[in-house]
Amino acid sequence: MKASIIIVNWNGIDLLRITLPTVIAAIKYTGVEHEIIVVDDGSRDESVDLVRNEFPIVKLVSLDQNHGFGEACNIGVKHSRNPIVVLLNNDMIVEEKFLEPLLSVFTEPDIFAVTCQIKKWDKQTVEIGMITAQFKFGFAKVKRNNQIASQEEIPAPTFYASGGASAFSKEKYLTLDGFDELYYPFYWEDMDLSYRAWKRGWRVIYQPQSVVYHKHQGTIGKSYKKNYIKEVYYKNRLLFHWRNITNRWYLTQHLLCLLPHLVGTVLIGKLYYVKGFFRAIKNIGIILERRKREKKFIKRNDTQIFNIN
Incomplete structure (x- = not known):
């Protein structure tokens, strides 16, 4: 099975110099002609020249202006040629053997996404492992298991697949129209996408044997003020609930707790x-329209999703 690895970049030339060679090495390790795509999201640095001149094996999609992470990913997926798309942040170093464990899970027709075990750049601390969630005090509360996975740990359902280190069925991704641009410029678009997939009756799987290393906020932290990042995060947190939660009791809790x-x-x-x-x-207005559109496709309810683990 062939995959297209898509890396969205914005002003990340220094990161690409470090991370892109590890992705190329992982491709060579497989011995399969997988595809690497860098979507440059309107960078103002020399990222485009770096990719074009130093990494000719990489397919470059250069955007004239910044579209935000989600839409840039969607553009990359549309430019890909393979049935599985792997989305990576530009600040993600991958292990040489990371790809095959991801692809090996796509054996059942209901698999939507498979996500990696994400460690920090120190290679010792787990940033994201298995993800569980519960609905409490009006909001979805996510819990990340930060225990290092053993060599014997097997793939298992997880609440959502990180947009920065996961493989997706391209067909299903496009069926859902990919990441929603309402979450511009970043955060919560990956949880939204996975939640919509769960509601369709598909599955999202954590693969602990696929390991990557993340420098959190490598690009975002350099480019935006902290309060703006928090403002966007909270906006998108609300949009997630308003778009996706249909359980009446959950919605009542949310409205009672919001004020x-x-x-x-x-x-x-x-x-x-x-x-x-x-x-x-x-x-x-847009949220209500999309809620109505998605409702006819629901095969799994909110309570079931919050109890998948």
């Missing part, structure tokens, strides 16, 4: 929460 939460954050001076709320509310 006290906003008031409380104002009182302690965290105004980025309120700013995020008003950013989110501007999209309520």
